[in-house]
Amino acid sequence: MIATLRFDLADPDEARDHRAALAGRDALIELGRVAEYCHQSLDRGEIGDEARVELERIRAMISVELTSLLH
16 A cells, blocks of 8 residues: 655645655654653652643643554
8 A cells, every 4th residue: 555645845835734744753753752751750750749730731732642653
């Protein structure tokens, strides 16, 4: 099975979409790193309540479905 994406690079909107498509895997990797950082920081328990709440919020913003695409 083959999938082909086509972009008209002369169209500024499609050129931007093309760049986003190329960066997609790298973006998912970085999101995974952020999620893992939050997870490790929360597990260590060496943070205050305010930081814990913020890390939990950040972690909740990162879709597990997205980061699981890398596995």
